[in-house]
Amino acid sequence: MLTEGERREIEEEIAKSERKRAASVEVLKIVQKRRGWVPDDLDELAATLDMTPDELDAVATFYSLVFRKPVGRHVILICDSVSCWVMEYESMREHLSERLGIGMGGTSTDGMFTLLPVACLGACDRAPVMMVDEVLYTNLTTEKIDGILEAYRRGNM
Amino acid sequence: MERPLTENIRSDGQPVGIEEYEKLGGYQATRKALGGMSPQEITAAVKNADLRGRGGAGFPTGIKWSFIPMGDAARHPKYLVCNADEMEPGTFKDRLLLEGNPHQLIEGMIVSGYALEADLAYIFLRAEYTLAAKRLGQAIAEAYAKGYLGRRILGSDYSLDLRLHLSAGRYICGEETALLNALEGKRAIPRAKPPHPQTSGLWGKPTIVNNVETLSNVPHIVDRGAEWFKSLSHTDCGGTKIYGVSGRVKRPGLWELPMGTPAREIIDLHAGGMRNGYGFRGVIPGGASTEFLLEEHLDVRMDFDSLPKAGSRLGTGTMIVLDDKTCPVGMVLSLETFFARESCGWCTPCREGLRWVVQIIDAIEKGEGAGEDLDILEGQCRLLAPGHTFCALAPGAVEPLQSALKYFREDFERHIKEKGCPWR
Numbered sequence: 155m156l157t158e159g160e161r162r163e164i165e166e167e168i169a170k171s172e173r174k175r176a177a178s179v180e181v182l183k184i185v186q187k188r189r190g191w192v193p194d195d196l197d198e199l200a201a202t203l204d205m206t207p208d209e210l211d212a213v214a215t216f217y218s219l220v221f222r223k224p225v226g227r228h229v230i231l232i233c234d235s236v237s238c239w240v241m242e243y244e245s246m247r248e249h250l251s252e253r254l255g256i257g258m259g260g261t262s263t264d265g266m267f268t269l270l271p272v273a274c275l276g277a278c279d280r281a282p283v284m285m286v287d288e289v290l291y292t293n294l295t296t297e298k299i300d301g302i303l304e305a306y307r308r309g310n311m
Numbered sequence: 312m313e314r315p316l317t318e319n320i321r322s323d324g325q326p327v328g329i330e331e332y333e334k335l336g337g338y339q340a341t342r343k344a345l346g347g348m349s350p351q352e353i354t355a356a357v358k359n360a361d362l363r364g365r366g367g368a369g370f371p372t373g374i375k376w377s378f379i380p381m382g383d384a385a386r387h388p389k390y391l392v393c394n395a396d397e398m399e400p401g402t403f404k405d406r407l408l409l410e411g412n413p414h415q416l417i418e419g420m421i422v423s424g425y426a427l428e429a430d431l432a433y434i435f436l437r438a439e440y441t442l443a444a445k446r447l448g449q450a451i452a453e454a455y456a457k458g459y460l461g462r463r464i465l466g467s468d469y470s471l472d473l474r475l476h477l478s479a480g481r482y483i484c485g486e487e488t489a490l491l492n493a494l495e496g497k498r499a500i501p502r503a504k505p506p507h508p509q510t511s512g513l514w515g516k517p518t519i520v521n522n523v524e525t526l527s528n529v530p531h532i533v534d535r536g537a538e539w540f541k542s543l544s545h546t547d548c549g550g551t552k553i554y555g556v557s558g559r560v561k562r563p564g565l566w567e568l569p570m571g572t573p574a575r576e577i578i579d580l581h582a583g584g585m586r587n588g589y590g591f592r593g594v595i596p597g598g599a600s601t602e603f604l605l606e607e608h609l610d611v612r613m614d615f616d617s618l619p620k621a622g623s624r625l626g627t628g629t630m631i632v633l634d635d636k637t638c639p640v641g642m643v644l645s646l647e648t649f650f651a652r653e654s655c656g657w658c659t660p661c662r663e664g665l666r667w668v669v670q671i672i673d674a675i676e677k678g679e680g681a682g683e684d685l686d687i688l689e690g691q692c693r694l695l696a697p698g699h700t701f702c703a704l705a706p707g708a709v710e711p712l713q714s715a716l717k718y719f720r721e722d723f724e725r726h727i728k729e730k731g732c733p734w735r
């Protein structure tokens with residue numbers, strides 16, 4: 155069931171769109187912003203967009219940044235594309251995995267972080283890079299990563 | 312040396328605001344175009360300027376525009392879409408334009424929209440460009456407030472609305488017909504062509520899709536003319552180009568230089584050459600889906616016509632350097648892993664072929680390769696060549712692979728023979 159707040163925000167988004175279903179990505183993001191992920195049952199959401207649940211599911215399962223299962227409080231997107239790979243991406247990934255105790259796709263046991271790979275973040279002159287939620291971190295080193303994780307853990311970010 | 316695209320970008324990292332942009336001559340091209348030029352005159356100027364698409368394919372922009380139905384023959388609404396889905400590995404040039412000078416892009420869209428008699432324009436932006444999203448959103452609002460967008464722009468008969476669409480990942484969204492499906496709220500798989508978007512694009516209406524750097528050039532062409540634009544270039548492709556270098560060079564970065572600047576000058580002079588302790592082994596000249604070049608090729612001019620003669624393509628013009636302490640097999644594995652993951656799965660050769668390619672290279676890198684593996688990889692390069700797949704993703708994916716098999720064959724063979732990666 156959509157909450158009153160979700161419904162309002164969704165209707166505003168649909169009103170701005172040329173056609174209802176054109177708002178589908180934004181609508182999925184509205185749900186994800188509030189719940190952290192997009193649940194399996196899409197019937198009500200699809201009806202709002204004049205789509206069948208299958209049509210909306212085809213959109214929702216397509217995008218790498220629409221999450222179909224719960225994620226941690228913060229999502230770490232580490233770039234594994236070629237420029238970062240050349241600039242020691244593998245050491246960064248190993249360090250993150252070790253510090254968080256998870257592999258790619260995993261969520262740390264304290265529920266703080268989910269670790270995911272991401273396509274080239276377009277900051278190749280500052281490789282290696284990663285994003286945490288909406289913030290880009292560049293020229294990563296293992297020490298820098300420790301500082302970033304610590305800041306999020308302390309709730310400073 | 313003139314740098315029309317980047318000269319006004321601030322060194323403090325802040326965007327050029329609307330007042331500063333106007334003070335620097337911004338929105339003059341809009342006044343000139345809407346105040347006295349016909350749409351046909353603008354398209355002719357873009358054609359005469361030899362502006363070629365900066366998204367990677369290098370198709371002449373004016374010719375692309377000339378395919379769009381005009382006047383009474385056209386069905387409306389007509390659309391102009393800016394492809395700001397920059398996700399080609401190794402490419403980071405549009406970020407600079409989006410974050411640094413959003414009004415330049417918006418003005419490019421107004422003037423281009425006028426030339427195309429477009430009613431509605433979209434900027435299709437990748438979700439991860441959060442700073443660009445914020446700055447574009449603000450710049451669009453500023454442009455509306457000053458009457459550069461909306462009904463009857465600057466008192467003329469031309470009206471244009473501009474909307475920002477924030478995507479949610481997936482490289483294939485940058486393919487222009489997949490992008491249109493994404494905008495329509497469908498699964499973003501490419502469409503069969505023909506019909507081309509120029510005649511049947513967004514919701515079946517005439518649509519032009521252009522890259523950020525392409526559109527950012529248009530106000531300058533209108534302002535200063537086709538001859539001036541051509542004079543910026545060393546070659547037949549007009550204008551400047553934003554080149555980039557990443558990898559183990561002394562100063563990775565971006566530089567706006569005359570189109571056709573030699574690769575060696577960009578790597579040695581602008582990027583400062585290799586870092587101490589590292590030697591040059593090869594370079595991918597224009598983003599992930601272009602073929603490797605070696606030291607012997609570096610005098611090649613970086614433009615759309617010269618690079619094919621050296622066996623590669625300009626692509627996005629952003630180079631990725633392979634140094635002598637990095638495993639070429641590992642680098643190709645990273646590239647192909649990207650393409651296999653980003654394959655949309657719609658057509659079988661790409662979905663299955665790229666996965667197989669990754670499995671084989673992964674086995675070779677781990678020391679589990681067999682002699683016939685290189686033949687299978689070469690076979691896949693042929694099977695995934697242009698014409699065998701729905702879109703250009705898989706043909707692009709095998710470009711670095713087939714050149715690596717040619718230039719770094721010994722490295723592949725050593726992995727197989729020594730049953731492991733010599734660099735690990």
